[in-house]
Amino acid sequence: MLRADGSVDLVNDPLILDNMKYYASELAEGLCKVARFSASFAEQTAYDGQHCISLDIRGLFKKQEAWLEIKWTRNDLGSALALTKPRVAECHSIAV
Numbered sequence: 001m002l003r004a005d006g007s008v009d010l011v012n013d014p015l016i017l018d019n020m021k022y023y024a025s026e027l028a029e030g031l032c033k034v035a036r037f038s039a040s041f042a043e044q045t046a047y048d049g050q051h052c053i054s055l056d057i058r059g060l061f062k063k064q065e066a067w068l069e070i071k072w073t074r075n076d077l078g079s080a081l082a083l084t085k086p087r088v089a090e091c092h093s094i095a096v
Contacts, residue, residue, distance in 0.1 A: 027057075027070070037061045037068075048094040053087065067091060 003009065024042065031037040039059040046055055057068040069087060071080040 031059075031068075035061065037066065046094050048096075051090050051094055053090050053094060067095070 028039045031039065037059055038061075039057050041058040042056065044055045044058055046053055055067050056070040059066055059068070069084050069091075071084055073080040
């Protein structure tokens with residue numbers, strides 16, 4: 001996992017990996033069927049010389065590069081959205 005300060009934590013747990021594989025395959029299938037999104041890469045790091053972010057999923061949407069930020073929460077959707085909104089400016093800066 002990439003931390004906000006740029007450091008990386010290695011998570012080595014076979015059960016977590018199995019769960020992630022299952023949910024990732026379900027998510028990819030659903031995105032393709034419902035949104036016509038085609039996943040190309042997962043967990044990539046993008047740089048623009050100043051910023052470094054971890055992209056959860058890169059792919060194509062309407063034949064254009066698209067990035068997805070995925071949040072898992074046991075709380076309400078508003079909490080997850082509040083964690084994601086600050087990343088929009090970073091993603092935009094790197095995308096440009």
